Amino acid sequence: MPKDPVPVLAAHDLNVYYGSFHAVSDVDLDFGRNEITALIGPSGCGKSTVLRCLNRMNDLVSSARVEGSVTYHDQDIYARGVDPIEVRRRIGMVFQLANPFPKSIYDNVAYGPRVTGMKVPDMDDHVEQCLRQAALWDEVKDKLKESGYSLSGGQQQRLCIARTIATQPDVILMDEPCSALDPIATAAIEDLMLELREEYTIIIVTHNMQEAARVADRTAFFTARPDETTGNRTGLLVEYGFTSQIFEHPNDPRTEGYISGQFG
Numbered sequence: 001m002p003k004d005p006v007p008v009l010a011a012h013d014l015n016v017y018y019g020s021f022h023a024v025s026d027v028d029l030d031f032g033r034n035e036i037t038a039l040i041g042p043s044g045c046g047k048s049t050v051l052r053c054l055n056r057m058n059d060l061v062s063s064a065r066v067e068g069s070v071t072y073h074d075q076d077i078y079a080r081g082v083d084p085i086e087v088r089r090r091i092g093m094v095f096q097l098a099n100p101f102p103k104s105i106y107d108n109v110a111y112g113p114r115v116t117g118m119k120v121p122d123m124d125d126h127v128e129q130c131l132r133q134a135a136l137w138d139e140v141k142d143k144l145k146e147s148g149y150s151l152s153g154g155q156q157q158r159l160c161i162a163r164t165i166a167t168q169p170d171v172i173l174m175d176e177p178c179s180a181l182d183p184i185a186t187a188a189i190e191d192l193m194l195e196l197r198e199e200y201t202i203i204i205v206t207h208n209m210q211e212a213a214r215v216a217d218r219t220a221f222f223t224a225r226p227d228e229t230t231g232n233r234t235g236l237l238v239e240y241g242f243t244s245q246i247f248e249h250p251n252d253p254r255t256e257g258y259i260s261g262q263f264g
């Protein structure tokens, strides 16, 4: 792996406000192609906020204001004229709680290609390929017409991953995708991430440090610093490097404190 990431996606001087509250300050991060990057840090330090900036999901939060830039293949995704729907097609997202649509398993996967007008020569084949890539095909191939809700939590999460890859993104954002799953379902999703890394760039938020150590090539540690006058806690990036370096030889005492369980 290169010493410095070959960036597919990069945040520069990223600052995020919710109304007058400064939630995240001055984040600079390059996300490497075909790598898994983990964002870790204590609750409220802005991990989800940063993740949502990376595909313009914060546009949907009316009080949110984003400053700085996020570039995708060197193009600013916040530039005038950029279509946020297209941004979210290229940079897909999987959420903490699996959120299948109230539709059949088949239609969950076919939904994105249909609504975006993607040219798919054979939808049955495309749905099968996506479910295979999401390591779900064998479990659902005989019940594609059944509701997505009929699946277990871990299967629903893999269905959501199949739905995300159905529109052929090249980056997948995952916000605590395993936190509601048991260890077996978690292991299945982690194995899947390692497979998907061959084709996609993955950015994952996790509170599970073993998970970060198991799957992530690089890890970014965030914390929150209270403002001296207001006491508001603003998130900032403390340290970013290879996962092994962050966990075994952190450069910053705040990182060391967190990974050794002293706070957060």
Ligand SMILES: Nc1ncnc2c1ncn2[C@@H]1O[C@H](COP(=O)(O)OP(=O)(O)OP(=O)(O)O)[C@@H](O)[C@H]1O
Residues within 6 Å of the ligand: 018, 021, 023, 041, 042, 043, 044, 045, 046, 047, 048, 049, 050, 061, 063, 233, 235
């Ligand atoms: N929609 C919102 N409106 C107002 N404030 C928000 C909103 N979303 C997040 N915040 C605030 O921004 C800060 C960062 O929140 P964020 O959800 O990004 O943290 P996080 O690191 O993902 O935390 P957790 O680990 O608990 O998920 C917090 O102080 C939070 O209260």
Ligand SMILES: [Mg+2]
Residues within 6 Å of the ligand: 047, 048, 049, 205
């Ligand atoms: Mg969060």
